[in-house]
Amino acid sequence: MAMSDVLPSALAGADQYVSAYRWMLLARRMEEKISSLYHAGKIVGGVYLGRGQEAFSAALGVSLRRRKDVFSPLIRDMAGRLAFGEPLLDPARTYLGSVLGPMRGRDGNIHRGRPAEGMPAMISHLGSMVSVVCGMLVARRFRGDVEAVGAACIGDGATSTGSFHEAVNLAAVEKLPLVIAVANNQFAYSTPTDRQFACADLVDRAIGYGIDGHRVDGTDLAECLEVFGRAVARARAGQGPQLVVGRLLRLTGHGAHDDANYVPEALKQTELGRDCLERARQHLLDHGLATVAELEQWDREAVHEVQLAVATAQKDPVPEAAGEDWRALSSF
Amino acid sequence: MALTYLEAIREALTRALRDDPTVFIYGQDVATFGGAFKATKNLSRDFPGRVLDAPISEDAMLGMAIGAAIEGMRPIVEMQFADFSSIAFNQIVNQAATHFWRTGVTCPLVVRLPSGGTPGSGPFHSQMMESIYAHYPGLVVLTPATVGDAYSMLLEAVALDDPVIFCEHKFLYYHLKDEALPEESLPIGKARIARMGRHATVVTYSAMVHESLRAAADLAAEGYEIEVIDLRSVKPIDSDTVLASVARTGRLLCVGESFPWGGVCAEVIARVVADGFNLLDAPPQRLNAKDTPIPYHPNLWAAHRPTAATIAESLRRLLRF
Numbered sequence A: 001m002a003m004s005d006v007l008p009s010a011l012a013g014a015d016q017y018v019s020a021y022r023w024m025l026l027a028r029r030m031e032e033k034i035s036s037l038y039h040a041g042k043i044v045g046g047v048y049l050g051r052g053q054e055a056f057s058a059a060l061g062v063s064l065r066r067r068k069d070v071f072s073p074l075i076r077d078m079a080g081r082l083a084f085g086e087p088l089l090d091p092a093r094t095y096l097g098s099v100l101g102p103m104r105g106r107d108g109n110i111h112r113g114r115p116a117e118g119m120p121a122m123i124s125h126l127g128s129m130v131s132v133v134c135g136m137l138v139a140r141r142f143r144g145d146v147e148a149v150g151a152a153c154i155g156d157g158a159t160s161t162g163s164f165h166e167a168v169n170l171a172a173v174e175k176l177p178l179v180i181a182v183a184n185n186q187f188a189y190s191t192p193t194d195r196q197f198a199c200a201d202l203v204d205r206a207i208g209y210g211i212d213g214h215r216v217d218g219t220d221l222a223e224c225l226e227v228f229g230r231a232v233a234r235a236r237a238g239q240g241p242q243l244v245v246g247r248l249l250r251l252t253g254h255g256a257h258d259d260a261n262y263v264p265e266a267l268k269q270t271e272l273g274r275d276c277l278e279r280a281r282q283h284l285l286d287h288g289l290a291t292v293a294e295l296e297q298w299d300r301e302a303v304h305e306v307q308l309a310v311a312t313a314q315k316d317p318v319p320e321a322a323g324e325d326w327r328a329l330s331s332f
Numbered sequence B: 001m002a003l004t005y006l007e008a009i010r011e012a013l014t015r016a017l018r019d020d021p022t023v024f025i026y027g028q029d030v031a032t033f034g035g036a037f038k039a040t041k042n043l044s045r046d047f048p049g050r051v052l053d054a055p056i057s058e059d060a061m062l063g064m065a066i067g068a069a070i071e072g073m074r075p076i077v078e079m080q081f082a083d084f085s086s087i088a089f090n091q092i093v094n095q096a097a098t099h100f101w102r103t104g105v106t107c108p109l110v111v112r113l114p115s116g117g118t119p120g121s122g123p124f125h126s127q128m129m130e131s132i133y134a135h136y137p138g139l140v141v142l143t144p145a146t147v148g149d150a151y152s153m154l155l156e157a158v159a160l161d162d163p164v165i166f167c168e169h170k171f172l173y174y175h176l177k178d179e180a181l182p183e184e185s186l187p188i189g190k191a192r193i194a195r196m197g198r199h200a201t202v203v204t205y206s207a208m209v210h211e212s213l214r215a216a217a218d219l220a221a222e223g224y225e226i227e228v229i230d231l232r233s234v235k236p237i238d239s240d241t242v243l244a245s246v247a248r249t250g251r252l253l254c255v256g257e258s259f260p261w262g263g264v265c266a267e268v269i270a271r272v273v274a275d276g277f278n279l280l281d282a283p284p285q286r287l288n289a290k291d292t293p294i295p296y297h298p299n300l301w302a303a304h305r306p307t308a309a310t311i312a313e314s315l316r317r318l319l320r321f
Ligand SMILES: Cc1ncc(C[n+]2csc(CCOP(=O)(O)OP(=O)(O)O)c2C)c(N)n1
Pocket: A075, A076, A124, A125, A126, A154, A155, A156, A157, A158, A159, A161, A183, A185, A187, A188, A189, A250, A254
């Protein structure tokens, strides 16, 4: 099944807000399910969750055109992936090792993608995907497609890699329509930002690269939509790379295995620790964009969709070693 | 019209750009300047917009090429020196090499590595990287030794849907000449018998083919006929041609310019021992560079890598066994 084209991508205003909220909700429910499957021993390999980062991720996803643009997710971008058009069956199948998933059991969990549809399949090595998005944009430029925008998601920790620096500089030199979305969730695994970098704000690095920088409250969906909308529009208009840095907090362990006891309680009580999903829900009610009944209905629908996807994937065939060709080359 | 190994590479690049609009060249100083070794001289003039200067960012250069390749382009990346591809190692072995296997989407790119030693180049401008890259599934690794192969294998590399590590030998760039470019050639994956013989087999590739041929000529004067096999491509590797030769000669020496620990020579010997133990009249031998970084001074450098003289010496020992 290809990534769905059901929803038009460039929704405006309230529609876009509602759309993003529903992707956030679906991602949250899906990840809760994946997490419980993990703790029940039903998942092989690691589980990394985007709890607390859904607004930042989904806002980027809905700001892009499905299939036409490039969206390169990282480990906390379930919401952005779904918003960009990844079918819910993809994570279900990949986490459960189904042979029918996009990775066919050859790779797992977050390392899934549909590169032919504008969503590269991340490798683990942090920082490595940014330059790949650059290449996908260069290819589009060669083809005469000057409309396409590419977005690369990344965490605060991965901004310390040489790979990240090389890629952002390259994008700046080539003036590529690249949006670099840095989710500064204050920790890289257990390492706080003051052991990661010494600049006052990561967004200041944009000056050094000669590109635009934007900072945003990553717990506020409306602000995320506005900032990503602007960044994507500027990239599309030929203004070159856009560095967007979101302030937020990872509301979960690094992985499902991690209790994150190193995150100070006081930090969780700050503005950074607000749950973006709760905030968005309140926003919908406050602005009359949804009733309590509607919110409950959407939630039920999300839960149902998740159950359906997981149930389907659980019935799928798993890969059989005898059926593998064990070939890594296409030519030989 | 005599043509050098380097000119053959330039001819192949020209033809690739001319015949396939999805081909582009990316590397440091490759555009107006024409590359550190002038492999891309005039190409940016003749193919505007398709020969792009890269920042000094090997990791990002490869990442960019990978992104373009999975979108259907056929990038050719020039590393200024093979040695610097270590910076791009992650992108090559983890991203390019795994992509088709993981996703089913091919990643057709060529990384040109100006490889191997020249006197005075020292530890960081002399390395042979074929053994390292051949270790990883998902890469094709080519080591042309002749002008004709430099041309035809580069064209074939560009046409392949897999990522190709193209190890050009810098020592051959200007010295090695041929009269004309080949009309046809052996396919990638087939070794070539560079010299026929019956007393011992030398399996080698790249610049060491020429050292081995000189050694074989010396041994001929002593009454020994040495067969020299040029692997051409170290991955895929043509074990059949090697085994058939060892079946005729009973003796095997593998010669490589890369470091001695593991690598292509070890691989060839392992295969021959496993699949042709009964063919051997003597323990198979290998001769590589020494197990130190590559020395700068020509006197040391000449003693660090295998030469016709040390190859001949190894052969004499092998023949005496
Ligand atoms: C090059 C590299 N080094 C180390 C790791 C191991 N690792 C995986 S996730 C992670 C932390 C990443 O932190 P950050 O970039 O801030 O993203 P976050 O997990 O906070 O979303 C580390 C160290 C890796 N995947 N890649």
